[in-house]
Amino acid sequence: MNAINFLETRQLIGSTQRPRAIVIGSGFGGLAAAIRLQLRGWQVTVLEKLDAPGGRAYVHRVNGHVFDAGPTIITVPALLEELWQLAGQRLSDHVTLKCLDPFYRIRFDDGDHFDYSGDVERMRAEVRRISPSDAAGFENFMREADDCHRRGFEVLGTRPFNTVVDLLQALPAIARMRGWRSLHQMVAGHLKHPKLRMAMSLQSLLIGGNPYSVTCVYSLVNALERQFGVHWTMGGTGSLIQGMVKLLESLGGQLRCNAEVARIDVQDGRASGVTLANAQNLYADIVVSNADAAWTYKNLVAPELRSSWTDRRIARGRYSMSLFVWYFGTDRRYDDVPHHMMVLGPRYKELLTDIFKRHRLSEDFSLYLHRPSATDTSMAPPGCDTFYVLSPVPHLDSGTDWKKHAEPYRQAVAQALERTVLPGLSQHIREGGGIWSGALAAAKRLFPTAQPQ
Ligand SMILES: Cc1cc2nc3c(=O)[nH]c(=O)nc-3n(C[C@H](O)[C@H](O)[C@H](O)COP(=O)(O)OP(=O)(O)OC[C@H]3O[C@@H](n4cnc5c(N)ncnc54)[C@H](O)[C@@H]3O)c2cc1C
Structure with a gap:
C-alpha cells in the first residue's frame, strides 16, 4: 500500500x-x-x-x-436480544418478533400431517395419534435432546475451538452425549414409527446437515425450538x-x-x-x-x-447441500396452509443419500413451503399470498446443469404443490418468473459430519 x-x-x-x-x-x-x-x-x-x-x-x-x-425461521431470539442489550438498547425498538403456533406442519406423502409446536402436551398428543407405543420413547428423546442442548449449546457452543487442547477439553462432553451417533440413529433409538423418526430428525436439514450423518448433538435444535420458540420477524x-x-x-x-x-x-x-x-x-x-x-x-x-x-x-472440506428456491405470489389466499410447512416426498433416507452422497438430482423431492402472508399481511398485496418453496438438492460441485434442469425442476415442484397443498396453483400464480434460482448459488457451505450411518 x-x-x-x-x-x-x-x-x-x-x-x-x-x-x-x-x-x-x-x-x-x-x-x-x-x-x-x-x-x-x-x-x-x-x-x-x-x-x-x-x-x-x-x-x-x-x-x-x-x-x-x-x-x-428465527430460533434463538435471545442471541439477537443480546446484541441490542450490549448497546444499551432493546431489540423491540427496531424489530418485532412473533412466536408462531404451530412452529411448522410436517405433511407426509400419504396426506397425514404432524403439527410441530412448542406445546409439549399437544406434541405428546400428536405422537400418540401417530404411534401410541412411541409415547414413552418421545419422553426419552426430549430428555436426551435437552441434555445435548445443555452440553452442546450452553457449554460447548460458547467456546472457541482454535487449538487441539480446546478439542481435547470438549471430548468428555461429546462422549457423554455419545456424539459419534448420527442424529437419525439417536432418534431411531427412541422412536419406532418412520413418520416420527422423520419428524424428529429433519431439523438438521434446516441448517444444512444430513440427519443420517450429522452428530446427534444436533438434536439440540429440537430442544432450542421448545425452549425459545420459532419466530417470525414482522415485515x-x-x-x-x-x-x-x-x-x-x-x-x-x-x-x-x-x-x-x-x-x-x-x-x-x-x-x-x-x-x-x-x-x-x-x-x-x-x-x-x-x-x-x-x-x-x-x-x-x-x-x-x-x-x-x-x-x-x-x-478436503465436505460441502453441504444446495437449495433450489422458487419465489412466487398467488392472486388468492390459501388460508389452510400454515406459515411454515414441510411437504415430504415418498423417500427419506434414499433421497438424502442422493443429495448428500451420490450428488444426484432426483426426480422426487421433499419441500419446505414458506407462506409469510399467513402471519404478516404486509408481505403480499391484499387478497394475495407470497410464497417460496425450497428443495434441498446436491451441491454445485455435483455438476448439475442448472441452465438445463431449473425450469423443468420448477415445473415439477409446482405440479407437486398443486397436487398436494395448493390446489389450482397454476391458475393463480401472479408473480414467479425470473428469480427462482436466487439462493441456489449461495447455499453451499462447510458442515461438520459424524460418521456416516
Ligand atoms: C434458502 C435459505 C434458507 C435459509 N433458512 C434459514 C432459516 O430459516 N433460519 C436460519 O437461521 N438460517 C437459515 N438459512 C441460513 C442463513 O441464511 C445463513 O446461515 C446466514 O444468513 C448466513 O449469514 P452470514 O452473514 O454468515 O453470511 P451471508 O449471509 O452469506 O453473508 C455474506 C455476505 O458477504 C458478502 N460478500 C461475499 N464476498 C464479498 C466480497 N468479496 N466483498 C464484499 N462483500 C462480500 C455477500 O454478498 C454477503 O452479503 C437459510 C439459508 C438459505 C440459503
Missing part, C-alpha cells in the same frame, strides 16, 4: 482515533461482528458487494410481494437486517454497499486492509471476513500468503 492510498483511505473511513476494523459482508454474521467490534471501541466499516445488506437474507420486492431470499427477515444496520449506525459504524473486496492486503504477516474491485485501497488495523470461509481463503488471500495446511483443509 502506498502513502497516498493510505491517506485517502483514512479520509474515506473516518477521522476518529479509534483503531479501524473492516468487516467483509453484511449478512447476519458480518453485521453482528461489526456491532460487537464497534461496541469494543473499533471504528467499523462493513463492506458489501451487493447493492443492499443481508447476504443470504437479501430481500426481493416484486409488485407488492416481499420475498425473503433465504432465512425465515420479513429483511427487517431484522435493517434493524441490525440501524443499530450499527446508531453506534457510529458504517455500511458501504456496492463495495466488493477483491483482496485482503497483508503486511508483515498481518491483514492491513483490503483492495476493492475498483482498485481502491482501504486501510484497517483488523479485517474480519464473513464471506464464506473457504471462498475467502481461496479468493481473497493471495496463494503465497496461505499456509499449505489451509489449502489442504479447504480441498
Whole structure:
C-alpha cells in the first residue's frame, strides 16, 4: 500500500482515533461482528458487494410481494436480544418478533400431517395419534435432546475451538452425549414409527446437515425450538437486517454497499486492509471476513500468503447441500396452509443419500413451503399470498446443469404443490418468473459430519 492510498483511505473511513476494523459482508454474521467490534471501541466499516445488506437474507420486492431470499425461521431470539442489550438498547425498538403456533406442519406423502409446536402436551398428543407405543420413547428423546442442548449449546457452543487442547477439553462432553451417533440413529433409538423418526430428525436439514450423518448433538435444535420458540420477524427477515444496520449506525459504524473486496492486503504477516474491485485501497488495523470461509481463503488471500495446511483443509472440506428456491405470489389466499410447512416426498433416507452422497438430482423431492402472508399481511398485496418453496438438492460441485434442469425442476415442484397443498396453483400464480434460482448459488457451505450411518 502506498502513502497516498493510505491517506485517502483514512479520509474515506473516518477521522476518529479509534483503531479501524473492516468487516467483509453484511449478512447476519458480518453485521453482528461489526456491532460487537464497534461496541469494543473499533471504528467499523462493513463492506458489501451487493447493492443492499443481508447476504443470504437479501430481500426481493416484486409488485407488492416481499420475498425473503433465504432465512425465515428465527430460533434463538435471545442471541439477537443480546446484541441490542450490549448497546444499551432493546431489540423491540427496531424489530418485532412473533412466536408462531404451530412452529411448522410436517405433511407426509400419504396426506397425514404432524403439527410441530412448542406445546409439549399437544406434541405428546400428536405422537400418540401417530404411534401410541412411541409415547414413552418421545419422553426419552426430549430428555436426551435437552441434555445435548445443555452440553452442546450452553457449554460447548460458547467456546472457541482454535487449538487441539480446546478439542481435547470438549471430548468428555461429546462422549457423554455419545456424539459419534448420527442424529437419525439417536432418534431411531427412541422412536419406532418412520413418520416420527422423520419428524424428529429433519431439523438438521434446516441448517444444512444430513440427519443420517450429522452428530446427534444436533438434536439440540429440537430442544432450542421448545425452549425459545420459532419466530417470525414482522415485515420479513429483511427487517431484522435493517434493524441490525440501524443499530450499527446508531453506534457510529458504517455500511458501504456496492463495495466488493477483491483482496485482503497483508503486511508483515498481518491483514492491513483490503483492495476493492475498483482498485481502491482501504486501510484497517483488523479485517474480519464473513464471506464464506473457504471462498475467502481461496479468493481473497493471495496463494503465497496461505499456509499449505489451509489449502489442504479447504480441498478436503465436505460441502453441504444446495437449495433450489422458487419465489412466487398467488392472486388468492390459501388460508389452510400454515406459515411454515414441510411437504415430504415418498423417500427419506434414499433421497438424502442422493443429495448428500451420490450428488444426484432426483426426480422426487421433499419441500419446505414458506407462506409469510399467513402471519404478516404486509408481505403480499391484499387478497394475495407470497410464497417460496425450497428443495434441498446436491451441491454445485455435483455438476448439475442448472441452465438445463431449473425450469423443468420448477415445473415439477409446482405440479407437486398443486397436487398436494395448493390446489389450482397454476391458475393463480401472479408473480414467479425470473428469480427462482436466487439462493441456489449461495447455499453451499462447510458442515461438520459424524460418521456416516
Ligand atoms: C434458502 C435459505 C434458507 C435459509 N433458512 C434459514 C432459516 O430459516 N433460519 C436460519 O437461521 N438460517 C437459515 N438459512 C441460513 C442463513 O441464511 C445463513 O446461515 C446466514 O444468513 C448466513 O449469514 P452470514 O452473514 O454468515 O453470511 P451471508 O449471509 O452469506 O453473508 C455474506 C455476505 O458477504 C458478502 N460478500 C461475499 N464476498 C464479498 C466480497 N468479496 N466483498 C464484499 N462483500 C462480500 C455477500 O454478498 C454477503 O452479503 C437459510 C439459508 C438459505 C440459503
